Structures are given as C-alpha cells and as structure tokens.
Amino acid sequence: MRALAVCLGFFLVMLDSTIVTVALPSIGGGTATLQWVVDAYTVVFAALVLAGGSFADRFGARRSYxxxxxxxxxxxxxxxxxxxxxxLIAGRVVQGVGAAVLMPSSLALIRSTYPEPARQARVIGLWGGLAGVAAAAGPLLGGALLAVAGWPALFLLNVPFAVLVLCIGRGLVDPPRHAGARVDVRGVVTSTCGLALLVAGCIAAHPPLIAAGALVLGLFVLLQYRASKALAEAPATGGRRRPAPMLRPDLLRHRALRATVVTGFALNFAFYGQFFLVTLYLQEHRHLSPLLTGVALAVQAAGAVVGSPFGGWSSHRYDPRATMLVGLLTGAAGFAALGACAAGPLPAVLAALFVVGFGIDTAMTAATSLTLQAAPDGHAGVASGLLNTMRQVGSALGVAVLGAVGAFPTAMLIATGTYLAAALLVALRAGPTRPAADPAGTPVTAGGRAGR
Known part of the structure; x- marks a missing residue:
C-alpha cells in the first residue's frame, strides 16, 4: 500500500498533462485561452519542480508530498x-503548484521507504510504469469520460484518488533533512522566475522572453555558487544557521548526475514532441476519432507498462547505465520506424509506438535509479527535482520545436537523433557512481551516505 501511495500521486500528475487535450474543443473559449489551459499547467510545473525538491529536503518529503x-x-x-x-487557467496554475511539490517528494520517499536496492528498483519500475501509462493513456481515458460526462469530470476524477493517497500514505518514511538550514528564498525566486520566462518564451516563440529567462537563470547559478562557497568556508557555528543553497553546484560535478539530467531532457523532448504530432497525425491523416486515437496511443502505454519494470529489474541486476543505453537505443529505433512507416499500414505504426513506449520508460526508470543512487543524503529531493525540471523543460521545447517542423518523418528523424545523442553521452559520461564530497568536506559514498 505504501508503494501505491507514493506512485499514485505521480500517476495523477502525468495524467493531467495529457488528459485535457481531447477536451479542448468541448471547453471552448478561443485558441489563446485553450493554449493556456494546457500551457499554464506545464509552465508552472516546470518552473517550480526544482523548488519543490528543495522544500522536500528542508521540511520533509512526506509533509511535502x-x-x-x-x-x-x-x-x-x-x-x-x-x-x-x-x-480554469487559474485552477490549472494551482494544479501545477501541487504537482511541482509532490513529484520530487515521491522519489525522495521511494529512496527512504525502500532502502533495499532490489525492492527500491521494483518500486521505481512501478513509479515509472504508472507515469508512462498516465501520459500515453490520458487521451483514451479523456475520450471515454467525455463520451459519458462533461469535461469537468476529467478534473473531478483526481479527487477520490487524492483522498486515497492521503489516507494510505501515513506509513511512508521521511528521508534525512536539513531542518536547521534556512530556506534559500533568493534561489527559489530566481529559479522559478527564470524557468517560467524560459519555458513561456519557448512556447510563445518569443525571443525576448527566452533571453530574459536565460539571464535570470544565470543569476540563479551565480547565487547558488556563492552560497555553496560560503557554506564550505563558514560552516554553522554558535547556533547560527548556515547558508542553504537550493541547488548544490557540486551535484553537477558528478558525471553520472550530469548524464541523467541531460538524458531526462532528451527523453521528454522527443517523447512529448512525437506525442503531440502523433495525436494530430492519427486524426488528420489516418482520420481516427479522438476515442480511437486514444486507443492507438494506449499501445504506447502498453510499451511503457512492459518497459518500466524491465528498466527497474535491469538496473538492479546489471547496471543503470547499460539499461539507459538499451532504452535510448530502443526508443531511437522506434522513432526511426515511426518516420519510415508514416505512409504504411496502421499496424506498423502501432508496433513502432509500442517500441517507443518501451524505450522511454526503460531509460527513464534507469535514469531515476541512478539519480537516487548518486544523490547525497538529504538531497534526494533536489536531485530528483533537477532531473524532473529538465524533463518538463524538455517536454515544452519538444512540442515547440517538433511541432514547428511540421513534416512528420522529419520530426521523427530529429527525435531519433536526440535519443542517439543522449545514448552517446551516457556511454561516454555516465560512469559508475563515485563518491562525492559535500560542501563541508564529508565524503559521500555511491549510495549517497556519508562515509564513516
């Protein structure tokens, strides 16, 4: 039941990123309004998820979840x-805030509630599998609900599941936290504003917004570097609380973590870009109804159902890096097949969708496992928040870039190249998890625990 509690919240978060798309014609209100019904959730989610990870580390993952x-x-x-x-847009903003807080908390809780590697790998497989099902099956469930009820039912569906999570999640185990450190308010503000400007600028194709977002994020990095330096040079003395940088730059010195966050970006960039295009392709070129389109995309969800537990098993049995490579190369093959069979028989398209679903969830489960292994104690929330920030930014950019390409085979070729580039990075940079020192100089082992 604890595994269900920690995975179900993430399932709802991913479900609401796709389920609303089939309801847009029913909601009405003009193109600009409908665009922000979708984008308000994505932008707020992407902008706040790193801050959500920081809150989980400071105040406790269970409370944050x-x-x-x-x-x-x-x-x-x-x-x-x-x-x-x-x-409605305001409600979607509130949803995005909640999603950004609970998503990184869920990963921190998996690490602390299930410290044994084999069981942790299985739960991560369940976590990733449910997320893949939610993302790919959202249109199917949305189409079915619209057939029997109005679009408000798509949102009311979340309420009983949320109550269930709150009731059965009492047994979750909090990871170590830094209760005495002060909150990095400047880090929260600059990261949130910078990511919001960057993502909104990409969605709106507005270069000044993108430039402003990049500048604010540069300020965020500078502030984090200065806070980390102060933490290393002046640890807490005399009851005075020391600086608490939201994002420790030394996390990114670990090459495995650098590879996983870039892989997370690549995975969502290609997946959500193709998801957007495949939805249009099936309806406009294959002339499928929204419900049948959802059925077709459920094949991709089936691939995720198989890929995620396989990724968890393989990461524990062999190595997360090897599993990431398998997932990325499999996904690349699926994208290449999608582009090649765009004008071919529908069963071939469905087979390619299955392969894509299998590849992305195999790779993402392995990337998540490696992130939790490498994160130091007390920083699992912010490490997972960083991974998921890159994923959400990748989602927004994928829709913007691949959607602008227009030609379906060309877009699939770009998606293929993205996965192959990520696979090369993993092969070259995601070495075995190595010890890292925290700012105070305490060595951290591969599992993230302070050396003794």
Whole structure:
C-alpha cells in the first residue's frame, strides 16, 4: 500500500498533462485561452519542480508530498467548478503548484521507504510504469469520460484518488533533512522566475522572453555558487544557521548526475514532441476519432507498462547505465520506424509506438535509479527535482520545436537523433557512481551516505 501511495500521486500528475487535450474543443473559449489551459499547467510545473525538491529536503518529503497532493486536489476542484476561461487557467496554475511539490517528494520517499536496492528498483519500475501509462493513456481515458460526462469530470476524477493517497500514505518514511538550514528564498525566486520566462518564451516563440529567462537563470547559478562557497568556508557555528543553497553546484560535478539530467531532457523532448504530432497525425491523416486515437496511443502505454519494470529489474541486476543505453537505443529505433512507416499500414505504426513506449520508460526508470543512487543524503529531493525540471523543460521545447517542423518523418528523424545523442553521452559520461564530497568536506559514498 505504501508503494501505491507514493506512485499514485505521480500517476495523477502525468495524467493531467495529457488528459485535457481531447477536451479542448468541448471547453471552448478561443485558441489563446485553450493554449493556456494546457500551457499554464506545464509552465508552472516546470518552473517550480526544482523548488519543490528543495522544500522536500528542508521540511520533509512526506509533509511535502501530502501538502502537494492537497494543493493538486484543490486545483482540480477549482477547475471542475469553473465554466472555462481565466478561472480554469487559474485552477490549472494551482494544479501545477501541487504537482511541482509532490513529484520530487515521491522519489525522495521511494529512496527512504525502500532502502533495499532490489525492492527500491521494483518500486521505481512501478513509479515509472504508472507515469508512462498516465501520459500515453490520458487521451483514451479523456475520450471515454467525455463520451459519458462533461469535461469537468476529467478534473473531478483526481479527487477520490487524492483522498486515497492521503489516507494510505501515513506509513511512508521521511528521508534525512536539513531542518536547521534556512530556506534559500533568493534561489527559489530566481529559479522559478527564470524557468517560467524560459519555458513561456519557448512556447510563445518569443525571443525576448527566452533571453530574459536565460539571464535570470544565470543569476540563479551565480547565487547558488556563492552560497555553496560560503557554506564550505563558514560552516554553522554558535547556533547560527548556515547558508542553504537550493541547488548544490557540486551535484553537477558528478558525471553520472550530469548524464541523467541531460538524458531526462532528451527523453521528454522527443517523447512529448512525437506525442503531440502523433495525436494530430492519427486524426488528420489516418482520420481516427479522438476515442480511437486514444486507443492507438494506449499501445504506447502498453510499451511503457512492459518497459518500466524491465528498466527497474535491469538496473538492479546489471547496471543503470547499460539499461539507459538499451532504452535510448530502443526508443531511437522506434522513432526511426515511426518516420519510415508514416505512409504504411496502421499496424506498423502501432508496433513502432509500442517500441517507443518501451524505450522511454526503460531509460527513464534507469535514469531515476541512478539519480537516487548518486544523490547525497538529504538531497534526494533536489536531485530528483533537477532531473524532473529538465524533463518538463524538455517536454515544452519538444512540442515547440517538433511541432514547428511540421513534416512528420522529419520530426521523427530529429527525435531519433536526440535519443542517439543522449545514448552517446551516457556511454561516454555516465560512469559508475563515485563518491562525492559535500560542501563541508564529508565524503559521500555511491549510495549517497556519508562515509564513516
């Protein structure tokens, strides 16, 4: 039941990133309004997920997980009780805040609740598998609900599941936290504003917004470097609380962590870009109804169901790096097949979709496992937040870039190249997990525990 509690929240987060797409014509209100019904959730989610990881490390992952789930449920009720327009967009913003808080907390709780490697790998497989099912099957479930009820039902669906998570999640084990460190308010503000400007600029194709976002993120990195340097040179003395950088730059000195965050970006860039295009392709070129399109995309969800537990098993049995390579190369083959059979028989397209689903969840489960192994104690939340920040930014950029390409085979070729480039990076840079020193100089072992 604890595994279900920690995985179900992430399932709802990913479900709401895709389920609303089939309901847009029913919601109405103009193209700009409908665009922000989708984008408000994505932008807020991407902008705040790193801050959510920091909050989990500072105040406790279980408290953050339950708080995020509560905020997410309130946002869902707010969406369901509106008639559309600005209030619906506001509800989606609230949902995004809740999602950003609970998502990194869920990974931190998996690490602390299931410290034994084999069981942890199985739970990570379940976590990733449910997320893959949610992302790919959202249109199918949304189409089915629209056939029997109005679009508010898509949001009300979240409420009973949120209540279930809050009821059965009491047994989750909190990881170590830094309760005495002060909150990095400047880091939260600069990272949130920078990512919001960057993602919104990419979605709107507005270069000044993109430039502003890059500048603010540069300021964020500078502030984090200075705070980390102060932490290393002046540890806490006399009861005075020391600086608490939200993102430790030394995390990125670990080449395995660098490879996983870049891989997370590549995985979502190609997947969500193709997801957007395949949805249009199936309806506009194959002339499938929204419900049948959802059925076709469920094949991709089936690939995720198989790929995620395989990724968890393989990461434990062999090595996360090797498993990431298998997933990335498999996904690349699936994208190449999608582009090649675009004008061919539908069963070939469905087979390629299955391969893509298998590849992305195999690779993402392995990347998640490696991130948790490499993260130092007390920083699992911010490490997973960094991974998921890159994933969400990749999602937004993937839709913007691949959607702008237009030609389906060309877009699939770009997706293929993205996965192959990530595979090369993993092969060259994601070496075995190595000890890293925290800012105070304490060595950290491969599993993230301080050396003794």
């Amino acid at each position: 339950h708080g995020g789930m509560t905020i997410f449920a309130l946002g869902s009720v707010m969406c369901a009780c509106t008639t559309g327009g600005a209030w």
